[in-house]
Each structure stands twice: as structure tokens, then as C-alpha cells.
Amino acid sequence: MTTWSCFLFLALAWSFILIAIAYEKHDNHLPVVHVINALPNNSEPMKIQCTSPRTDTNLGEYTLNVGDDYQWNVTHKSLYYCEALWERWFASWHAFQPRRDVSHGTVYWLVKHNGFFLSWDNSSWVRKESWQTE
Numbered sequence: 001m002t003t004w005s006c007f008l009f010l011a012l013a014w015s016f017i018l019i020a021i022a023y024e025k026h027d028n029h030l031p032v033v034h035v036i037n038a039l040p041n042n043s044e045p046m047k048i049q050c051t052s053p054r055t056d057t058n059l060g061e062y063t064l065n066v067g068d069d070y071q072w073n074v075t076h077k078s079l080y081y082c083e084a085l086w087e088r089w090f091a092s093w094h095a096f097q098p099r100r101d102v103s104h105g106t107v108y109w110l111v112k113h114n115g116f117f118l119s120w121d122n123s124s125w126v127r128k129e130s131w132q133t134e
């Protein structure tokens with residue numbers, strides 16, 4: 001009886017380890033996110049800060065000049081949210097949405113004067129967000 005429970009316990013522990021490894025492997029394939037500043041030439045740099053509130057991740061504040069490509073690896077399968085400031089405009093958007101983006105290797109955002117455009121192939125773009133003023 002004791003041997004049996006011991007065996008069962010080990011089998012159970014082993015399956016948990018296998019599940020954890022599978023999960024970890026899956027996480028390694030989470031996308032890379034690019035945010036490309038495609039604002040008009042000679043415009044002021046934009047400021048950007050991205051966070052993943054549920055996992056308490058803050059990627060810090062960055063300044064992007066026109067043409068800059070800011071990128072980071074998604075490390076948690078949870079929402080990443082970015083805030084941007086440019087001249088007198090501001091915006092916030094979901095840079096990584098697990099359900100929408102998880103099956104793609106790369107998530108591209110093109111930031112233009114008329115809004116924020118999403119692509120998974122760096123060639124076809126859909127506008128998802130606009131700049132706001134108060």
C-alpha cells in the first residue's frame with residue numbers, strides 16, 4: 001500500500017514536471033513586438049512606456065525618433081499595454097493581446113500621424129488606435 005502511494009506520488013510529480021516543461025517551452029515562442037516610429041520627418045520624438053499590469057512588468061520609458069524600431073520579447077501570456085506621447089497628442093493601446101496575437105511570431109506596430117497600425121507580417125496594416133488630445 002505504501003509503496004503504491006509512493007509510486008503514485010512520484011508519477012503525479014513527474015507529470016507536473018512534464019507539464020511545467022511543456023508550458024515553459026511554449027512560452028519561449030511568445031512573439032516579439034516592434035513599435036516603429038513612422039511619424040512625419042522632422043517631427044519631435046515620441047515617448048513610450050509599456051507595461052503588463054497583471055504580471056507587474058514595466059518595460060520602462062523610451063524615446064523614439066522618427067524611424068526608430070523599439071522592440072521587446074513578450075515573456076508572459078498576458079496583456080501588454082503601451083502609452084505614447086507625441087507633441088500635444090497622447091494614446092494608449094494594447095500592444096500584445098494574448099488571444100489576438102499569441103499565434104504570431106512577431107507583432108508590428110507602425111505609429112503614424114493618423115494612428116497606430118497593427119501587422120503580423122510587416123506589410124499589411126490595420127489601424128487600431130488614434131491619437132487623442134484633451
Ligand SMILES: *[C@@H]1O[C@H](CO)[C@@H](O)[C@H](O)[C@H]1NC(C)=O
Pocket residue numbers: 041
Ligand atoms: C522622410 O525621410 C525618409 C528618409 O530620409 C525618406 O525616405 C522619406 O521619403 C521622407 N518622407 C517624407 C514624407 O518626406
Ligand SMILES: *[C@@H]1O[C@H](CO)[C@@H](O)[C@H](O)[C@H]1NC(C)=O
Pocket residue numbers: 032071072073
Ligand atoms: C528576444 O529573444 C531573442 C531570442 O531569445 C533574442 O535573440 C533577442 O535579442 C531578444 N530581443 C530583445 C529585444 O530582447
Ligand SMILES: *[C@@H]1O[C@H](CO)[C@@H](O)[C@H](O)[C@H]1NC(C)=O
Pocket residue numbers: 034122
Ligand atoms: C519592415 O519593413 C520595412 C519596409 O519594408 C523594412 O525597412 C524593415 O526593415 C522591416 N522591419 C522588420 C523588423 O522586418
